[in-house]
Amino acid sequence: MVAVKIDEDIIGKEYLEMAFDRCIKCSTCKYSYKDFEPICPSGEKFLFESYWPSGRIRIIRGLINGDLEWNDDLKDAIFACPTCGGCMDSCQAPHADYIVDMIEALREMAVNHIGPGPNQRKLIERTLEKFNPYDEPNSNNEELKKKWDLPDKAEWVYYIGCTSNYRQQVIRDATIKFLKDARIDFTLVDEHCCTSPMIRTGQVSIAKEFMNYNITQIKNAGASKVVTSCAGCYRTMQKDFEKFGAEMDLEVYHTVELIKQLLDEKKIKFKGEYKKTVTYHDPCHLGRHMKIYELPREVYNKIPGLKLVEMKRNRNHAWCCGAGGGVKIGYPDWAVEISGERINETKETGAKILSSICPFCRTNLSDANDKYGGDFEVLDLLEIIDEVGIEKSEN
Amino acid sequence: MTENRPHMPDFIVIPENVEQIIELVNFCNKYLVPIVPYISGNNVGGLTIPLQGGIIVDFGKKMNKILHVDETMMYALLEPGVTFGQLKKYLDENHPNLRYSYPNAPPYASVVGNALLSGMTNLSTKIGPMSDSINGLEVITIDGDVVRIGSCFYGINEADPASWWGKGPIPDLVGLFVNWQGMTGLITKCAVQLWPNHPFKKPYLAVFFGLTDIAPFFREIGKLDIVDDVVGFTIEVAKMEVGIDEPKRYPEEPAYSAVIPMSAPSEKMLEAKDELLHNLINKLNKEQGTNIHLIDYNEFSKLYNLKARTIYELPAVILSLVPYSGLSWVGTYCSFENFEELIEKTDALFQKHNVPSYVMMKTMRSGHYGIFRPIFRFKKFEDQENMVELIEEITDTCIDLGCIPYKTPEWMTAKIREKINPGWIKLFEKVKKCMDPNGIFNPGRWNT
Numbered sequence: 001m002v003a004v005k006i007d008e009d010i011i012g013k014e015y016l017e018m019a020f021d022r023c024i025k026c027s028t029c030k031y032s033y034k035d036f037e038p039i040c041p042s043g044e045k046f047l048f049e050s051y052w053p054s055g056r057i058r059i060i061r062g063l064i065n066g067d068l069e070w071n072d073d074l075k076d077a078i079f080a081c082p083t084c085g086g087c088m089d090s091c092q093a094p095h096a097d098y099i100v101d102m103i104e105a106l107r108e109m110a111v112n113h114i115g116p117g118p119n120q121r122k123l124i125e126r127t128l129e130k131f132n133p134y135d136e137p138n139s140n141n142e143e144l145k146k147k148w149d150l151p152d153k154a155e156w157v158y159y160i161g162c163t164s165n166y167r168q169q170v171i172r173d174a175t176i177k178f179l180k181d182a183r184i185d186f187t188l189v190d191e192h193c194c195t196s197p198m199i200r201t202g203q204v205s206i207a208k209e210f211m212n213y214n215i216t217q218i219k220n221a222g223a224s225k226v227v228t229s230c231a232g233c234y235r236t237m238q239k240d241f242e243k244f245g246a247e248m249d250l251e252v253y254h255t256v257e258l259i260k261q262l263l264d265e266k267k268i269k270f271k272g273e274y275k276k277t278v279t280y281h282d283p284c285h286l287g288r289h290m291k292i293y294e295l296p297r298e299v300y301n302k303i304p305g306l307k308l309v310e311m312k313r314n315r316n317h318a319w320c321c322g323a324g325g326g327v328k329i330g331y332p333d334w335a336v337e338i339s340g341e342r343i344n345e346t347k348e349t350g351a352k353i354l355s356s357i358c359p360f361c362r363t364n365l366s367d368a369n370d371k372y373g374g375d376f377e378v379l380d381l382l383e384i385i386d387e388v389g390i391e392k393s394e395n
Numbered sequence: 396m397t398e399n400r401p402h403m404p405d406f407i408v409i410p411e412n413v414e415q416i417i418e419l420v421n422f423c424n425k426y427l428v429p430i431v432p433y434i435s436g437n438n439v440g441g442l443t444i445p446l447q448g449g450i451i452v453d454f455g456k457k458m459n460k461i462l463h464v465d466e467t468m469m470y471a472l473l474e475p476g477v478t479f480g481q482l483k484k485y486l487d488e489n490h491p492n493l494r495y496s497y498p499n500a501p502p503y504a505s506v507v508g509n510a511l512l513s514g515m516t517n518l519s520t521k522i523g524p525m526s527d528s529i530n531g532l533e534v535i536t537i538d539g540d541v542v543r544i545g546s547c548f549y550g551i552n553e554a555d556p557a558s559w560w561g562k563g564p565i566p567d568l569v570g571l572f573v574n575w576q577g578m579t580g581l582i583t584k585c586a587v588q589l590w591p592n593h594p595f596k597k598p599y600l601a602v603f604f605g606l607t608d609i610a611p612f613f614r615e616i617g618k619l620d621i622v623d624d625v626v627g628f629t630i631e632v633a634k635m636e637v638g639i640d641e642p643k644r645y646p647e648e649p650a651y652s653a654v655i656p657m658s659a660p661s662e663k664m665l666e667a668k669d670e671l672l673h674n675l676i677n678k679l680n681k682e683q684g685t686n687i688h689l690i691d692y693n694e695f696s697k698l699y700n701l702k703a704r705t706i707y708e709l710p711a712v713i714l715s716l717v718p719y720s721g722l723s724w725v726g727t728y729c730s731f732e733n734f735e736e737l738i739e740k741t742d743a744l745f746q747k748h749n750v751p752s753y754v755m756m757k758t759m760r761s762g763h764y765g766i767f768r769p770i771f772r773f774k775k776f777e778d779q780e781n782m783v784e785l786i787e788e789i790t791d792t793c794i795d796l797g798c799i800p801y802k803t804p805e806w807m808t809a810k811i812r813e814k815i816n817p818g819w820i821k822l823f824e825k826v827k828k829c830m831d832p833n834g835i836f837n838p839g840r841w842n843t
Contacts, residue, residue: 021774024396024722027435028502028712036502036710047409049436092702093717104843309554 004058004062007112011204011244012105019060019102022095029053029087029099032317039086041320050077053087053099060106061081070113078103078110081326082338083200083289084320100289120201120335128206131192131391132162136225140190141167148176151318156186159214159237161230163359167380169248171359174386175229175255179392182268184258186227189217194233196285199240201326209248218250227253229382230358231358232324235290254286255382256296258355263302271389273305278384279351280308281342281365296357299381302390311345319345321356323364335374339368346376357381396722396774398783399441399804400814404431404451411457413583420581423450424537429838432577434505435477439723440804442512442576444838452581454598455505461485462584467494469589470530472559475507475582479710482506486589494592496522497709499626499755502711507585512802513574513728515757515766517624517633517656517709519592520617523760525587526573531559533584534572537831544568559586570578571830574801577837579830593658595665596709600695602630604648606742609651609756610734611683615675616655618761621668626706627653627756629742634704634762635715635753637699642751650742655693656707694749715753721773721782725790725807727769727798731758740792741769748785767798 006016030052033040043052050059058078083100107117115121123133131138141160144150158179164172179186191214195207218226228234234254237310241248253261262268280300286292293315297382313319319366322328322338332375342365354365356375366378405428410416423430429449436443436455445451459476464486471482474742480502482495496516498509509516510525522528531545533554533828546556546563562569571579601695603609609627616625633652634642644650655672672689679685696703705711716722729737738754745752750771757766769789772783790807793800794814800807812820830836 020776021720022718023720024717025436026396026501026712026717027437028501028717030503031478034711036478036484047453090710092705154513339682375720 007109011107012101012108015098015101015105016060016064016109018095018098019057020120022093023054023057024056025054025058027052027054029091031084031090032313033090033092035313036319037313037317039090039317039319041084041086041322042081045334045337046076046080047076051080053091053103056106057099058105060102065203070110072114074110075114075117078106079120079201079326080331080334081325082284082320082322082335083325084284085108086320089288089316091347095125098226103328104172104199104202109202109203111202116201116203116324117251120203120326120330123197123201123326123329127193127198127210132166133193133197134162134166136166138192141165141188142190144176145188146163150187152187154185154187155223156184156225156227157189157218157221158186158224159191159194159218159226159228159232159233160188161228161359163232163363164229168359168362168380171229171362171380171382173384176378178255178259178382178385178390179227181392182262183392187221187223189221191217194230194236195240195327196232196236200324201234201330204244206243207240208246211244211248214269215246215248215250223250225251225253227255229255229257229359231285231359232360235285238290254292254357256292256299259299259385260295263299265395268301268390269393270304270385271391272387274303274388275348275353276307276352276353277307277309278355279311279346279349280352281321281354281356281361282313282315283361284318284320286357287318288316293387296381300355303384306384309349309351311342311349313345321361321364328360328364335364336367336371339364340372343368343372343374348376352376353384354378355381355384396720397439397441397804398723398779398786399722399806402445402448402641403447404445406450407453408450409453413533413541414536415600416581416583417541419450419452420535420537420829421539423835424833427833427835429835430581431837432475432581433466434508435478435503437501437504438508438512438802440802440807442840446515449647449835449838450464454526458583463559464490464493464589465557465560466490467558468557469591470559470586471495471589472556472584472586473507475505475746476586477506478503479506483710486592490589491591492592495587495589496528498525499706499713500710501712502710506587507582510585510587511573511582512576514802515759517626519757519759519766520624520761522590527680528588529569529573529587530586531563532569532572532582534554534580534582536580537836541583542568542580543664547586547591552695566767571826575607576840578840578843579750579829581836591660593660595660595662595757596656596658597655597665597669598692599691600633600692601653601655601686602690603651603653606650607735607738608685608687610677610731610738611679611685612653612687613734613756613758613765614731614762615679617758617760617820619675620761621657623656623658625653625758626752627651629754631751632715632753632755636703636713640718642695644752654707655680666823692738708743716770716772719772719774721779722771723786724768724770725781725786725793725800726766726768726802727800728759729765729793729794729796729798731765732763732766733796737767737796737798739794740796741789744785744792745769748781750782754792765786767793784842801842805839805842812842
C-alpha cells in the first residue's frame, strides 16, 4: 500500500507504485550478473547511493511519502543516468524488467515539479517547433524521395530517425542504398521525432500526439511494415507506443532484422569482402531493452572476410555508450567519458573497426574515439555493408 | 531493507587512502564527531545506520583494491571495499586454483565487513566463520596510529605484502576489532585466508521429513569432515527458490531441506565422500528413525528452476530474499544440544503469526557449533509492524535457549546484555573506554 496517493495523470503511475514494496537494496544491480563487472555508468561515476538504481527507487519512495522535498539538488540524481538498462539485466528481483520504467516515471514526475534535467528542455522546445530535437529545419524527405526515385506508396516505410537524418546521414544514405539494392518496395514519409528523447527525459506531454502523427504518415503511404536504422526509434515503436496507447498495428523492423531475414531467405548476397577485424558494440536500446544480441553478430559473421571479435563486456553485459537517457545533451562531457571505456575495450580486442547499429551510439563512440585517441574507425553495420556491396540473389 | 529505524548522517566521507583517514579520525576525536564505517550497506541489522548522526566513512567506493594474492601461503590482502563478486572474479581469472569462501549474500557485499562480523560462508562446515580466517589487520586507532596486527607486525614502514601469512603466536589483538561493529577503530587492510579450489564438485539436496530430523544429521555430518558446507532451509525456502512466492508446507511434505556442496582434489576422493554421506543418512534413518533422502542438486535445479543453483553457486543473490522491500533476520550461533527444541519453538512462532517459516541453519567447523537463523521477508509499507513482533518473539526464544545473536542491532544487544554476566559487561566497557575514550566510533552499538 503506497502511503500517499500518486497523481493519476502520471503515465508511469504503476511503476511509481512498484517502487514501494520492491527492492531490498541488495545491490545486485551494481554488477553485471554473475560476471561481477561494473554495469551502471551513473553509480560508477557519482558513487553516492542516489545515483544507483536502488537509490533512485528510494528517491521515488521519499518523494511520494514526503520524506524528501522537491528541489534542484535532486536533479542530477534523477537525470544523470543513460537508462541503459544494465540494472534491469543484473537485478534478479521481480521488478527487474521495470527499473528503467520506474526511472522514467520518476523523471516524468520531476519535470512537473522541478523541471527537466540540464539542457533537456531544449529537446522538447526544438521538437515542438521543428519536429526534431536537433534544431534543424524539418525535412519532409521529399527531396530524398526524388533523389532516390522512391514511390509515394509502398509496402515498407524506411523511418530514418532524427539522428540519421540530421547528423549521421551516412547511415541514412547507406540504408537507402541497401534497401534499393535489395529491391525492397519502400518509401519515405514526412516523419517527426519518434518521441524517444521526450520519453527518456520525462517530457511526455506531447509524446502520444507525435506517435499518432507518425503512424498516420506511415499508413497514408500504404505501408504495413516499418524499418528503421535507429535502435532508439525501434525501441520506442516496439515498446513505448503501446505504453502510451498509440495504435501501432504495423510490423516494425530494425534494419539488422531485415538484413538477416533477406540473407536467410537467400534474397541477397554480399558482392565483395571486408578483410578487417571488427568489434560490435551492443546498443542498449537493441540489446538490453529488446534482447537482440545474437542476430547482429550473425549478420556481421556472414560478411565475407570480416573477423568479429568481442569486447570483454558484451551482449547483456555491454557497457553503455553513454549517449542515451538525455545524457548526451544534459551531461555532454560525462557522456563521452562513458564512451571512453568502450574505446579502451576496443583497443584490447585489437579490432580496427568499432561498429554498432545505432546512429546515437555511432555519434558518441566517434566523439570518444576522437577525444581519447582510439585510432580506429567507428562505423555502422550499414556503412560496412555499403562498402562490401550487395546484390539481389538470383534465387 | 531492515526493520531498524533510519537515521541520517551529517556528512559522508569517501576516503582514498590511510592518510586521509588518520586526518579524519584526529579531527573527529578532537571535535567529538561520530564516525560510522560503511562499505556496501548490505547488513540487515542496519549496523551502518548512524544512530547518533556524524560522519559515515564509505570505504566501498575508493578503498576497494585487491592488494596482493599469495599463491604460496594462500591468502589475499584486501582493502575494506573489496566485494565478494570482485574477489571471485579476480581469483577465477588470475588464481583459478584458489577460492575464497562465499556467504549467502549478494555479490556486492563486502568481504572484510563479513569477516569482521563473523559471517558464515559456503565453507563454514569445514573452516568455521570468516573471522576465523583473518590473518591480519591494519587498523587506525583513536589516536590516529596505524597498527598492523598479525604476522605482518614486524618493521616500522609499510609491511611486505608477503608477510600477512598468519595471525601468529602473539597476543590476539585481532579480537579487539572482530565483532565490535566498528566501535574500536577503522580497518584499512585485512588479510584473509584462501582455500584450494578443488576441481571435482558435487552438490546434494537432502530432504528431512520429520520437523526435527535435521538435528541429528547436523550433529553428525561435521564430524565426518567430508563436506564443504551444509546449509539447512525450511522446505518453504526450497519452494521459494523455485519460484513460489508465499509457499505453504503441507502435512506429508518434508519440513527441512539442506544443500550440501562437496568437493575433492580427485574423483576417487569425491566418490569416497559420497559413500560416507550416503552411509551416514542410511545409519540415521535406520538407527534414529529419521526420514532423510538425498537428491542430486544439479538434477533438482534442472527439473524445477535452474536459477535455484544460485543457492550454492555463490556469490549470488538468493532469489527468495528479493521479492519484497523488507528483510531482516535473527542470526545466532547455537549449540546442537537443544536443537530440536529450538527448531520446534521457532516453527510454532512462524505458524502462530501465519508467516511461511524461513529458517536457515549451518553446522560450523566440523560440527563444533551451529548457526540458527530465522529470516523475515516482508513488505515494509504493509507488514513491518506485524513482522517486528515475530522477530522479537523469536529473538527471545533463541536467547532463552542459549543462542548468541551476531551482527546485532542495538535493540537486540539490549536483550543480550540483560543476560550476560556482569564481569563480561565490565570488561567489555573497559576495553571500549580504552579504545575509544570519547565514544566516537559507531556510538550506540552494543548500547554504548
